[in-house]
Amino acid sequence: KKFIYLFEEGKSDMKNVLGGKGANLAEMTRIGLPVPPGFTITTEACNEYQNLKGSFPSGLMEDAFAALTVLEQKTGKHFGSKENPLLVSVRSGAAVSMPGMMDTILNLGLNDESVQGLADLTGDERFAYDCYRRFIQMFSDVVLEINHVLFEEVVEKYKRKLSLIFDYEIPAPEMKEIIKEYKAIVLKEKGYEFPQDVRDQLYRAIKAVFDSWNNQRAIVYRRINKIPDDIGTAVNIQCMAFGNMGDDCGTGVAFTRSPSTGEKLLYGEFLINAQGEDVVAGIRTPMPISKLQEELPGVYDQFVDTCVKLEQHYRDMQDIEFTVEKGKLYMLQTRSGKRNTRAAVKIAVDMVNEGLITIDEALMRIDPEQINQLLHRQIDTSVKLEAIAQGLPASPGAACGKVVFDADLAEKMGEAGEKVVLVRNETTPDDIHGIVYAQGVLTSRGGMTSHAAVVARGMGKPCVCGCETIKIDAIANQFAVGNQVVREGDIITVDGATGNVMLGEVSMIEPTLSDEFATLLNWANENKRLAIRANADTPEDARRAREFGAEGIGLCRTEHMFMAQERLPAVQEMILSENLRDREAALGKLLPFQREDFYGILKAMSPFPVCIRLLDPPLHEFLPSHESLALGLVEMKHNHAPASEIFAQEELLKQVHKLAEVNPMLGHRGCRLGLTYPEIYIMQSRAIFEAMVLLKQEGIETLVEIEIPLVMDQAEFLFLKKEIMAEYESIKQEKETELNFTLGTMLELPRACLVADEIAQEAEFFSFGTNDLTQTALGFSRDDAEGKYIPVYLEKKIIKDNPFAVLDRKGVGALMKIAVEKARSTRDDLIMGICGEHGGEPSSIEFCHLLGLDYVSCSPYRIPIARLAAAQAAL
Ligand code: ADP
């Protein structure tokens, strides 16, 4: 089995074997970019190692040393040599990027002898011993598991003694002293000398990378990001490029476009005279990449060229790591850059306009769920703001909440429903759980590419970084800005778009959507087949839905109209009526309200179709609860209320009692109400017809679908259809006009799906009510399951997704499929759609597309998501 690939043997599509880092190092080598030579030990070797419970597959080290010989030949250097030592980095890298999760060792191959060789060769003792010091520290931390703080203290001590600010200012003699102390620490902590045998160093480093696959941080990261545990990591062994050899050297990270706005400009940071992780570690404040043009113009030009090549080659925005050694650029890593949604949309649209990608690719590049972030709140800029501090605008959006300094507490409070802002000097992977639960993040240190910034952008959370004017006192749990003190629990607002930090809660506004976003959604419309409708009950909802691109209303619930304060008495009067005459009188009071409702909503949606569902919930939902009535009665008696009032209350209680059901969701609701009290549906139909007449007189077009809920048999439908049509006939006579509408039903019971062919003989449209259909197909109560046993099912992996969120294709989907086939066998032009929560969920939308439905209907805010998901389903 081939466990080792030289960089020139690999390709970018070998990520599974070489890991993301290794595959891209190979690809960059292949296309002729300056990459220090190296090789990759495959993920398969790692898996093998895990299977062998921690021993190397046979021949692995021999092959590794053989590959190392190739590197020696290429560089003319020798591993462990006193004269011209070859130094390498040992880098982990799984198929999916796991930033900061596993550890890298730099400068491996140094020992007491080769360090002198390096010094002689370069004529730079400070540099050589700086490398050695870094190596001992990293190796001790990662491989020997000695706390790195012990080493950092030594460096701090020397810097204090010499009154120096930066590590690189420490002169060679002191550097040597530091190394002595480092080695003493190793001896004291481990009981043996720091390993001097370079082959042993390499062996242990590889082993440590393999082992790091199962360190706590990595496990947690995989769990949060749903990454399988058995894919393993590759190990990359690469010749060092030295960024710490002086002022014409340095190291940097960059994005080829802005990961927060998507703007086409190089975006990143560079540190002169530094190595490896100095940039991200926030030890010194790096300079923006643009300044490189002034500092090292030759390098800057190489760099710009390389970025263009990379984008052309990968056809995507890249996130890169590079090092400059004596004016020469070396590429150390590239990958598709993480970006927030706003940037993702802009980059995708720009790249289409630049001819780099196709419209289809642009549509596929945006995760529909992500679009939610674009609908995030922003700070109202028309209000004058008093910022108490300003940091870097690291991840846009505004967040407001209580100040919390600790990730555990942030998690605890967040979980309890409190809004918190996590405030830290900087964040590490150990803080991720706190960031998950925070509204936003504020750090006092670190740049735009610091951990906090990267993680927050990935999650779409507002983040302000490097806000150096705030001084955090972790012991007193407070921070100070000037002489102002902000304590734990105080409320602040952070604006990740400007970097502003404000005291208290600041007013926010809904975001305006960018031109690129509109372009992308237009492209989605051109490519999708499904129509997107909205679930909307009011004219305002309808208008908002249209702004987001709704092409009709798929579900207008009439019960919400019954709940309004001024209508409830008439509704209750209707319910409590003893006879038809009283009930019709009460309904007569409701008629004008309903007419007004329908008039408004039909007008707002004209000329698009509006599907109006007749009354659905059980009647007791409109009455006070049994408990509150009984309590009221006790109180009335206690206060000696008039007998007539007590009598009325008792009557009400009796009625509530009579209406109470053991299983209301399977109870007297939907068309069963219509069958018991046809006058309710008749009144609603009349209100719809009268509204249509009014609109017709105004010349406003309407397309109305009247929907009868919870039908399970053709006979139910037919009975109600006759009643409604009779009412239409009388309207026709009265108003001397004809109206255009269709009559259909919601399919939300398994039986209805199974006899859909029969129902379709009478119905002109179907809409799948998948909330109830899921409830009745699985026998899972909608109201209780999600709180009680669905989490258990998910945890025990009995189901993959919550069936109320993601449509259960196998079961509920099969019922839908039967219904579609049966319905179309009766009437092939029958309009069919979906109106459950699933109508706004991307994978369910895909299923609806595959089923051949005509539309999906979802809440107004999810319409952009649905448009994109529908387009992706069609591509
Ligand atoms: P991570 O996945 O945490 O970014 P990397 O393996 O990319 O870890 O390396 C950590 C740091 O070390 C990066 O800044 C990288 O650029 C630097 N580095 C890795 N290998 C080399 C090398 N051969 N020469 C110089 N710097 C290197």
Ligand code: MG
């Ligand atoms: Mg890296």
Ligand code: MG
């Ligand atoms: Mg229903």
